[in-house]
Amino acid sequence: MTASAALGTPRSATPDLLRSVFRQHAAGVAVITAPGARPVGFTATSVTSVAADPPLLSFGISTGSSSWATVAEAEHVGVHILGEHQRELAATFARSGADRFAAPTSWRPGPYGVPLLDGVLAWLVCEVVARVPAGDHRIVLGQVVEGDPEGYAGTAGRSRPLLYHEGRFNALRD
């Protein structure tokens, strides 16, 4: 197709094409937690605000992930916005096999037993209102129940979010 060829060399749809495009996308970093016989949690770069009234957010999760069995049953989840000072925490909650809630992770049970992580920029506890099938993933829709928008503030009280881009953590320039 001439029109698109003029823009470069378009490729047909493959998992690799999607990955290549999203390597160039940058995203904020969050940790999702859920209560259970053992609490679970995982690092997510898919958290996004969806609607204001009622207040809804969403995130994605693989049905092959170690957290899925618990998130599939959870009535509530915790959503934590990480600061640029929390690369280690983000790495811990992305590492397979690790006991993610062992020291040095600092956390406590919050509303509805949801594990709340300390030192984050902001957190929300959400009621899970939908788990939308999307291939081998689910888009989890959460309605905000409670939260704290005023967590950790760095130098000059500024909120400095942790970012993820091209396979590594990063931060804002300005």
Next chain:
Amino acid sequence: MTASAALGTPRSATPDLLRSVFRQHAAGVAVITAPGARPVGFTATSVTSVAADPPLLSFGISTGSSSWATVAEAEHVGVHILGEHQRELAATFARSGADRFAAPTSWRPGPYGVPLLDGVLAWLVCEVVARVPAGDHRIVLGQVVEGDPEGYAGTAGRSRPLLYHEGRFNALRD
């Protein structure tokens, strides 16, 4: 609740709480386009990769937005990852009343008539496979049909994505 009070002063769920928390979140910036009697497009900070096989992504749209009527009917949409050099383009596609496709916007019709913007880091054309209701918004699920992961590259050929945080555009530090 003592456990959560110890973390600060939790607030009950309101649209303002969600906004306050997500002001601290940072996100990559994309422009979504759709073909129609007149093409439509809008700036989105909600684009996220969902699943690899089949390759799926999602984004949010308000049913009150000027683009919704067209996106509600579109079989295909374009998803463009913006670079840090494209703040003006991002502002144009977020401004109400503007003719977003007039000069200086540089674009051309791509596969399935989807408007493709020039100078972006990467683009994908997706088939719309679901529009999931979420309050007064819809989560649009798109399956990748075609794309170009190798668009504009800045200094040293590096991909430098545009970011949005605390109500303004930003860029990566490293």
